[in-house]
Amino acid sequence: MTRGSALLADLALPELPPGAIELRQDEPMRRHTTLRLGGPADLWARPADEASLAALLACCDRAGVPVCFVGGGSNLLVRDGGIRGVVINLGRMTRVWQPDPEGAPEQVEVEAGATTGKLLLAATQWQLGGLEFLGGVPGSVGGGLIMNAGTYLGEFTRVVTEVRSRRRDGSAVRRDHAACGFRYRASDLPADEVACAASLRLWPRPRAEIEAEVASLRERRKQREPSGVDNNGSTFTNPPGEFAGRLIEAAGLKGLRIGAAEVSPVHANWLVIRRDVDEPARAADLLALIGRVREAVQAAHGVTLELEVKVVGEAAQ
Ligand SMILES: Cc1cc2nc3c(=O)[nH]c(=O)nc-3n(C[C@H](O)[C@H](O)[C@H](O)COP(=O)(O)OP(=O)(O)OC[C@H]3O[C@@H](n4cnc5c(N)ncnc54)[C@H](O)[C@@H]3O)c2cc1C
Numbered sequence: 001m002t003r004g005s006a007l008l009a010d011l012a013l014p015e016l017p018p019g020a021i022e023l024r025q026d027e028p029m030r031r032h033t034t035l036r037l038g039g040p041a042d043l044w045a046r047p048a049d050e051a052s053l054a055a056l057l058a059c060c061d062r063a064g065v066p067v068c069f070v071g072g073g074s075n076l077l078v079r080d081g082g083i084r085g086v087v088i089n090l091g092r093m094t095r096v097w098q099p100d101p102e103g104a105p106e107q108v109e110v111e112a113g114a115t116t117g118k119l120l121l122a123a124t125q126w127q128l129g130g131l132e133f134l135g136g137v138p139g140s141v142g143g144g145l146i147m148n149a150g151t152y153l154g155e156f157t158r159v160v161t162e163v164r165s166r167r168r169d170g171s172a173v174r175r176d177h178a179a180c181g182f183r184y185r186a187s188d189l190p191a192d193e194v195a196c197a198a199s200l201r202l203w204p205r206p207r208a209e210i211e212a213e214v215a216s217l218r219e220r221r222k223q224r225e226p227s228g229v230d231n232n233g234s235t236f237t238n239p240p241g242e243f244a245g246r247l248i249e250a251a252g253l254k255g256l257r258i259g260a261a262e263v264s265p266v267h268a269n270w271l272v273i274r275r276d277v278d279e280p281a282r283a284a285d286l287l288a289l290i291g292r293v294r295e296a297v298q299a300a301h302g303v304t305l306e307l308e309v310k311v312v313g314e315a316a317q
Pocket residue numbers: 034068069070071072073074075076090112136137138139140141142143144145146147148149150151185193194195196231232233234310
């Protein structure tokens with residue numbers, strides 16, 4: 001019996017309509033992270049809607065099974081031993097809509113499983129500005145809310161008026177903007193709740209202007225960011241008044257490699273996985289590289305770098 005099948009038997013899920021929850025046992029997390037790293041999740045679950053999600057959460061809570069939430073996996077480093085318990089993904093809850101297109105066209109509702117790209121496209125078609133900052137930021141709206149994702153053009157905090165989540169026991173909770181506690185690449189949205197949907201307030205802007213600004217952001221990114229490697233974008237947050245990349249580069253670490261993990265020679269705050277080397281891609285090597293970079297930057301500059309990337313799961317046995 002595998003871990004996944006044992007857990008499924010323990011969970012005793014209630015009767016739900018067919019297809020209400022897509023379940024996969026012992027699902028390799030490398031399929032669901034942009035780093036393409038990480039051992040198996042015991043159970044990978046994708047509810048079709050919020051009612052199925054609530055039922056799944058309540059069931060896990062009653063059985064004392066740990067749950068973890070994964071969006072696009074673009075800010076996640078999953079260890080090689082994988083994730084124990086149930087990993088919940090909202091990739092089937094992806095609606096984006098205007099509840100009152102005539103009376104209040106600037107109000108937009110979005111489910112957390114929608115990709116940031118889908119949200120930006122919808123806003124552009126409705127000629128609503130405010131989300132241009134998302135150009136080139138991968139992942140889901142849920143992950144973007146938790147991280148307060150953004151670029152120099154803005155962040156989620158500028159447009160979010162409310163976030164609706166589910167607690168561990170499946171009960172619903174709403175938070176207005178102030179209660180979300182958005183700050184630089186972080187929020188007060190609790191780690192043990194799943195963000196299900198958000199209300200946004202945007203503003204009228206001609207489609208051509210939105211498209212031009214997004215195109216110039218994408219072009220700027222293309223010139224500065226590494227390509228042809230698996231990555232999570234920036235590995236560390238920028239310390240106040242500084243750039244993590246500048247500190248890492250000044251410590252002479254560009255190109256430093258452990259196994260297939262490398263400090264990108266293009267952008268020093270991108271710790272990436274190379275696929276064109278003989279060594280296998282392992283989360284353990286990337287974690288060792290992260291440790292080395294932190295030590296060297298501490299020694300050279302007296303600055304402790306904080307991870308932007310979220311590390312989850314167990315080390316390999
Ligand atoms: C090429 C590249 C470029 C990037 N550029 C940027 C950038 O310019 N700016 C920026 O801010 N980030 C950037 N990132 C990082 C990443 O895209 C963002 O942090 C993104 O918002 C993460 O969203 P996600 O859905 O992939 O989240 P995940 O990586 O899946 O998860 C991130 C965190 O959110 C939690 N989470 C995810 N969904 C939910 C949910 N519904 N409810 C509760 N918790 C949840 C996870 O448990 C985890 O703690 C980049 C990444 C890559 C690969």
